[in-house]
């Protein structure tokens with residue numbers, strides 16, 4: 054599709070002059086002081102969530118120009134092409150149809166295929182969850198990247214919905230410590246292994262799958278057909294491995310967009326068929342929002358536009374995700390793959406080198422833990438790092454007082470980032486810990502906060518399968534939005550291939566000790582390792 058890249062538009066030039074004019078001096082404190090309607094103007098309701106964008110460095114002028122940018126880049130046309138199943142992943146000549154996986158029966162492309170697998174998988178799920186009959190007590194998902202991070206994020210997030218008699222374990226790393234620490238606590242007769250791999254060739258997953266099978270047999274396991282199941286597009290390879298029960302999916306499901314497919318099997322085993330369908334339902338509602346809401350009220354579009362504004366005009370290099378919900382402890386890792394594998398690219402769709410920056414670094418930890426680790430840098434460091442706070446109104450525990458403290462902490466951090474503390478205020482404070490020899494104005498400098506540090510707050514009423522589905526779909530579309538504006542292919546991942554190929558060359562060398570032709574550093578390190 055021939056659509057302009059962001060930097061070839063009039064809006065881009067207008068954004069540049071706006072930024073270089075008043076835009077870069079924007080101050081959140083002044084913006085709130087001068088506009089009592091700022092909060093109401095910059096909140097967005099979307100399925101499953103309420104978003105406060107008002108603590109971002111945006112005003113009506115920058116917002117209008119960013120929406121102009123989306124229009125000039127023909128974002129809506131690109132979005133519609135993706136949703137209709139055009140082969141927008143051109144370097145792999147594939148459609149990008151994770152949205153079809155959550156479309157209701159009879160709607161969306163490939164509906165019969167999608168619902169055929171889903172029905173079969175959910176029937177299987179219910180049979181395993183009937184633990185007295187199945188005898189299964191532990192599920193071990195063996196997969197990596199997109200075949201791991203989605204289930205690994207969603208199962209703890211939905212802990213309140215998880216079958217009380219089932220334990221869930223995730224093995225991803227080729228490092229043998231990973232699988233051995235899991236298997237140590239298990240018994241073959243009670244264990245179900247899910248071998249999750251789109252390709253069924255990934256080195257780490259295959260190594261762990263073979264290790265699991267060897268452990269199973271060595272420890273008296275008798276019926277591998279009952280205790281091993283595969284989720285893959287490569288049914289033949291799964292059969293060759295000796296697996297009879299396989300739930301398939303298709304090449305138009307990208308690995309990092311695959312938790313809605315058979316790759317979501319551990320999630321479905323954890324929360325059951327109805328809840329898994331509710332998760333798909335929440336994602337579908339977000340898809341409808343993305344497809345139909347006007348750009349100015351379209352949450353994933355607005356967040357994607359702010360991401361471009363920050364990355365390309367403000368020059369912010371990273372974004373921190375702070376979920377104030379312990380269940381979302383793996384959300385930052387999940388988002389790292391979603392965003393950085395999708396948008397960590399340096400050429401456009403036509404192969405031209407990009408003259409601007411793309412994916413930021415995405416990172417974070419659950420609140421309040423992050424506050425006692427790296428928030429110091431967010432408040433007083435030399436970099437400005439936008440923070441995304443995720444707050445959930447109703448917890449699933451009954452420790453009401455702790456929940457109030459949690460929410461107050463999240464609100465306070467966003468407030469502190471924005472308000473900061475002026476030096477005059479710091480001067481007025483007593484600083485009892487400072488050395489007597491230190492002049493008061495020097496002490497005050499250490500206790501000053503620059504403020505004007507942006508954040509977004511996403512509020513969920515409850516963390517449920519439905520709202521989690523909507524949340525993850527929202528992030529997918531947001532990543533798509535910034536990728537589309539940058540004119541990149543957000544759906545390939547050639548960047549992971551070179552290391553895989555070089556590892557293929559080094560492996561036999563590790564056995565033979567042959568370092569000939571290697572660079573001096575790799576050769577020297579290999580010699581030390583083999584000594």
Ligand code: F6P
Nearest residue numbers: 198199200250251252255308549
């Ligand atoms: O890390 C690269 C990658 O291709 C990811 O995109 C993918 O999610 C992961 O490897 C696992 O691949 P597979 O599901 O084929 O084992």
